[in-house]
Amino acid sequence: MRRYFNPSKVALNLSVFLLALFILGPILWLGVHAFVTDWKYPHLYPSGLTLNWWSKVFLDSALKTAIRNSLIISPIVVVLSMVICLPAAYAAGRMNYWGRKTFMITLFSANSFPKIGLFAAIATLYYTLNLMGTFLGVVIIQLLGTIIYMTWIPAAAFASVPRYLEEAARDAGASKFTVFRTITLRMAMPGILVAIVMSFLASFDEAQGSYLVGAPTIYTMPTEMYSLVQNYPIQVAAVFSILLAIPSVLLLGLARKHIMGGQLAEGFQIK
């Protein structure tokens, strides 16, 4: 099936090169700026190398606070999201109750309202509820962004656990709880893992809502980026970007196999 004549091979290699330039170019370009003194047009090399920008970030108390806030808020959001959504995901995947489909579509519709408009509407309510600029306010905003991942993906995972395995285990004398723990939960685990990773990233990377509701009292790492890019040299933003990207790269690296294996795609088809 593979073709060996040249024109199509050249075209293919060219498209790989262009895609690599398009995707990797910008992040590599920003990444190297964390280690250079200065880099001006039209030079192909920086003026010099330095690590000074790193100490600048680690000595800046505002940036340190933002890092701490992000590392506190995101785990709380993910745990809350699991407690709230996983039972519902199990129900949506395994039970056929009245309004199941409406439930899935309602969650989706909530996602189709433009985020920034929703945040403006929520802010209106937050003023009345005194949640503006509070820790709880930011947690709720970030929680909303995780719901769709934490219900849909585990629901598809729960639905795909074969019933006959559970029945066989029951026949062999296992208790209901043992069956749930050792078969249902274990087989649905890859989907739940993908949901946890996506939710953590959705929360950790959420910027618009946290900024609108949290600023100027609570800054997280992404919202700090908004002021960072305006007030600091690009090299500081580069250092901060590398720090901000670490959790994403680690977590997605862990779940990459399952995400590319179709757990994510499976979750987004309403059944």
Add this chain to the structure above:
Amino acid sequence: MRSLLRRTGKEGSLANNGSGSSLFGFALSLPPLLLVLGFVGIPILIGFTFSLGFTKGPNRVIAIIGQQIHPKTHWWGTFAAYSDVFHDSRFVGDLVLTLAVTAISTVLVIVIALAIALHQRLVGGRTASVLATLSIVPLFVPVVISAWAIHTFYGGDGFMRSFFANIGINFPTLTSTSTAIVIGSVWTSLPFSILMISSGVQAVPDALIESAKDCGASTLKVISTVVVPLAQTPIIIAGSFTAIGIMGSFTIPLFLGPNQPTMLGVEISNFFGSYNRPQQSLVMAFIVFLAASGIAVLYIWSNVKSAKENGRI
């Protein structure tokens, strides 16, 4: 297999479980539903009444803080804020830009994702997996970072300009143009579409492709009459999610776009924050919502259709 299991499950629950399990399932689904109703549904409803000039009750505080508020003049409210927005010449430019960027970016994303998925399915090999892995990379990068990275890459001091200057070509500064918004939108939307579409294209059975080829169909014919129609649902899901995401995007146009006109996501934020005109800001949000709803209907229709074809309904 799955649809079979699901169907027997459905019949089973109708036959034995009765309303007890049904009620239990409904109860389990309540927590996220209440959260969404409380912090998405209700704010949107309240916001809608505010856009119509209801300035009492939950809208009292925002009506005091905001400027150029139009209180209602009839029992049902007033369209004064809507008229403000539509008579604002900037809004028309913003709306055109938003729709154009959304349309162009979505088409580009789907075309690129489909090309990579088809290559992976029909040709395969190492190059195909390199392409697939490359296109997943943006998933690993928070949007604030990618927006800023693209900003610097295509900016005045950026790599593209420096590189081309060295071979004697004057590459334009793309940052702060609408082209840069398209670049950023495509960049960030690619992974989700690739994952959706390639999972759909992979699911097309080998037997169908082979038999079409045996009947003498060209590769192009196989793609257009077998693979794409069978992968239609995931393609529509990818397209609608991408379009809705881009239409309401904020960070990408903020970092990459021109000051004027800008995308409505940025303008909504400007009107709410910098200009302190929350009522007009919400009006714009409802206009974007209206456009996004049209796309959402397409998504739901496509899902329902595919469920019917598979015998799940």
